[in-house]
Amino acid sequence: MTTFAFENRIWEQDETLSREQLSKLQLERLKQTLEQVANVPFYKKVLAENKLSPDSIKSLDDLRRIPFTNKEDLRQHYPLGFMAVPREQISRIHGSSGTTGKPTFVAYTVGDRERWANLCARFLVAGGLRSNHLVHIAFGFGLFTGGFGLHFGVEKVGAGILPAAAGNTPRQIMLLQDLAAEVLICTPSYSLQIAEVARAQGIDPAQLPLKFGHFGGEPWTEDMRLEIERELGIMAFNNYGLSEVIGPGVSGECVARCGMHIQEDHFIVECINPDTLEPVQQGEQGELVFTSLTKEAMPVLRYRTRDIATLDYSPCPCGRTGVRMSRVVGRTDDMLIIRGVNVFPSQVEEALLRVEGTAPHYLIEVDRPGTLDEVKVHVEIRPQDFSDKMSQMQALRDRIDREIHSVTGIRMKVELVEPQSLERSFGKAQRVIDHRNDK
Amino acid sequence: MKLNQLSVFLENKPGRLSEPCKVLADAGVNILTISLADTEQFGILRLIVPDWQKAKNALEKAQCVVNVTEVVAVEVEDKPGGLQNVLQVMEQAQLNIEYMYAFTFRRENKAIIVFRFEDPDTAVKLLQQKALKILSSEEVCQRVEG
Ligand SMILES: [Zn+2]
Numbered sequence: 001m002t003t004f005a006f007e008n009r010i011w012e013q014d015e016t017l018s019r020e021q022l023s024k025l026q027l028e029r030l031k032q033t034l035e036q037v038a039n040v041p042f043y044k045k046v047l048a049e050n051k052l053s054p055d056s057i058k059s060l061d062d063l064r065r066i067p068f069t070n071k072e073d074l075r076q077h078y079p080l081g082f083m084a085v086p087r088e089q090i091s092r093i094h095g096s097s098g099t100t101g102k103p104t105f106v107a108y109t110v111g112d113r114e115r116w117a118n119l120c121a122r123f124l125v126a127g128g129l130r131s132n133h134l135v136h137i138a139f140g141f142g143l144f145t146g147g148f149g150l151h152f153g154v155e156k157v158g159a160g161i162l163p164a165a166a167g168n169t170p171r172q173i174m175l176l177q178d179l180a181a182e183v184l185i186c187t188p189s190y191s192l193q194i195a196e197v198a199r200a201q202g203i204d205p206a207q208l209p210l211k212f213g214h215f216g217g218e219p220w221t222e223d224m225r226l227e228i229e230r231e232l233g234i235m236a237f238n239n240y241g242l243s244e245v246i247g248p249g250v251s252g253e254c255v256a257r258c259g260m261h262i263q264e265d266h267f268i269v270e271c272i273n274p275d276t277l278e279p280v281q282q283g284e285q286g287e288l289v290f291t292s293l294t295k296e297a298m299p300v301l302r303y304r305t306r307d308i309a310t311l312d313y314s315p316c317p318c319g320r321t322g323v324r325m326s327r328v329v330g331r332t333d334d335m336l337i338i339r340g341v342n343v344f345p346s347q348v349e350e351a352l353l354r355v356e357g358t359a360p361h362y363l364i365e366v367d368r369p370g371t372l373d374e375v376k377v378h379v380e381i382r383p384q385d386f387s388d389k390m391s392q393m394q395a396l397r398d399r400i401d402r403e404i405h406s407v408t409g410i411r412m413k414v415e416l417v418e419p420q421s422l423e424r425s426f427g428k429a430q431r432v433i434d435h436r437n438d439k
Numbered sequence: 440m441k442l443n444q445l446s447v448f449l450e451n452k453p454g455r456l457s458e459p460c461k462v463l464a465d466a467g468v469n470i471l472t473i474s475l476a477d478t479e480q481f482g483i484l485r486l487i488v489p490d491w492q493k494a495k496n497a498l499e500k501a502q503c504v505v506n507v508t509e510v511v512a513v514e515v516e517d518k519p520g521g522l523q524n525v526l527q528v529m530e531q532a533q534l535n536i537e538y539m540y541a542f543t544f545r546r547e548n549k550a551i552i553v554f555r556f557e558d559p560d561t562a563v564k565l566l567q568q569k570a571l572k573i574l575s576s577e578e579v580c581q582r583v584e585g
Binding site: 381383386387388389390391393394397414415416417418419420421 | 444446448450451476478480481483485502503504505506508537538555
C-alpha cells in the first residue's frame with residue numbers, strides 16, 4: 001500500500017451544511033425545480049394531473065405526491081423531449097448507451113456544466129486530489145458522461161490532465177510510466193486490465209508512479225477494490241453517478257471511505273422498495289430515486305435509477321453532512337427474491353470470482369417445484385480447472401457451493417457444465433431463467 | 440513406460456457419453472479402453488487410445504474439455520489372487536493410488552490394469568524393482584488390438 005498521506009479537505013462549505021440548513025435549501029430548490037419543469041410538456045401534464053405547483057409544496061414530505069419518472073419515460077420522448085430550456089441554451093449533449101438501439105440523451109446549459117464540474121471537484125478533492133497532481137483519465141471521451149465530466153472536474157480543482165481516453169492498454173502503460181501521473185481515473189475493471197497487461201509486459205504494476213485512483217461508471221465490489229489496491233499499489237476511491245441525473249458527481253467517497261456522500265444540496269435522494277414503491281426502513285436495501293434541484297436544461301423529478309443500495313445517515317468523521325450511499329449492490333432489473341431474500345446475479349459472480357480468480361460463464365435457474373424456491377447455478381467449467389480426479393472436481397464444486405452460500409446466504413445447487421454450453425445472445429450472456437414466472 | 444490417458448468432462452445431460460465416442464469414431468480413433476467416474480452432477484470419462492494427440496485434437500475441436508494424465512498399465516495374471524499380488528506390492532511400497540480400472544480385453548490369461556498414481560515416475564521405478572510387468576503404449580495396443 002502507498003505511503004501517500006490522505007488528509008481530509010473540503011472543497012466547498014456547502015458540503016457541511018447542517019441537516020436543518022440542508023432541508024431548508026432543498027425545499028427552496030425543489031420549488032424552483034417545479035417551476036423549471038413546467039417547461040417540459042411531460043412534467044407539465046404530470047403536475048396538472050396531480051394538482052401540483054411550486055406553491056403546493058409546503059414541506060419535503062410533499063415530494064412524495066409527485067409521480068416517479070422512469071427510464072422508459074425518457075425513451076418515449078426521444079431525443080430531447082425532456083428539455084426545460086430552448087435548444088439554443090443547450091451547451092452540451094451527452095447520452096447513455098442503451099442495450100438496444102438509441103441512446104438516451106441528456107443536456108446541460110452553461111450553468112449546469114459549471115455546477116457539474118464543481119460537483120466532480122468536490123468528490124475528487126474529498127478523495128485526495130490536489131492542484132499539484134497530474135491525472136490520467138482513461139475514460140472514453142464521447143457521449144458517455146464519464147470522460148468529460150471528470151475532465152472538467154479535475155480542471156476545476158486546478159490539477160493537470162492527461163486525457164488518455166480508453167483503449168490501447170500498452171500505450172496507457174507507457175504514458176503512466178513516462179508522465180508519472182499520480183492519479184488514475186477510469187472504470188474499476190479497466191484499472192485491472194491495465195495491471196494485467198503491465199504484468200504480461202514484465203512490468204510490476206505496483207511500481208507505476210500512481211498513488212490513487214477514482215473509479216466509477218460500473219458497479220464493483222469490495223473484493224475488486226482490494227485487488228486494485230494490491231495490484232496497482234494505490235488507494236482506490238469509489239464514485240457514483242448516472243447521466244439521467246447529471247453523470248459522475250452525484251456522490252463520491254471521502255478519505256473515511258465508509259460510503260459515498262450524496263451531494264444533497266443538488267439532489268434529493270429516496271430509497272424505496274421497488275415492488276411497493278414505499279420508502280424502506282433506514283439502513284435497508286432499496287432502489288435509489290433522485291430528484292435534481294439545480295439543473296436547468298434537464299431537471300428530473302423522482303427519477304428511478306433501478307440501482308439498489310443502502311443509505312447511512314450517521315455522521316461521518318470528515319465533516320460532510322451528505323447522506324452516504326453504499327456501493328450499488330445490484331439492479332432492480334435483475335434482482336431475484338429467493339425464499340424472501342434479495343439475491344443478485346452479481347453476488348453469484350462475486351462468489352465465482354473468489355473461487356476461480358476470474359468469473360466463468362454461469363446461469364441461475366430458479367424454480368418452485370413445491371412451496372419452496374429452488375435455485376440451480378450452472379457454471380461453465382474452464383479447461384484449466386478440469387481434473388481427471390473426482391476428488392478434485394468435487395472439491396471445486398464444494399468450494400463454489402460454500403462461497404455462493406457465504407455471499408448470498410442462500411444454498412444453491414451447483415452444476416458444472418461444459419464450456420460454451422450456456423447460451424449467449426448478442427455477446428451478452430443470459431444470467432437468469434426464472435421458471436416461477438411460467439406458472 | 441507410462442501411458443497418456445485422456446479425461447473428458449461430461450455434464451449431466453442425456454447423450455453425454457455417446458458424444459465424445461462419436462467424435463472419436465468420426466476421427467477414426469479406436470478406443471482401447473474406457474472408464475467412467477460418475478456423480479449425480481457430472482462425470483469424468485477416462486480413455487486410452489493408440490494416438491492420444493490425434494484424439495485430443497478431435498475432442499477439443501468438438502468443444503470437449505480434455506486433459507491428459509500419465510497413468511501406468513500393469514499386466515497381471517488373470518486368475519484368483521492375480522490382482523491381489525500387485526496391490527500388495529503397491530501397499531508395501533506405500534504408493535498412493537488415485538484410482539484404477541481394468542482393460543476390457545483379455546488374452547492368454549493376462550489382464551491389464553491401469554493405475555493413476557500421484558507420482559507415476561516413482562511408482563514405475565518401484566514396480567519395476569518388484570519385477571512387475573509394466574506395459575508400454577505399443578505393448579498395450581498389440582495386446583488389445585491383437
Ligand atoms: Zn465523509
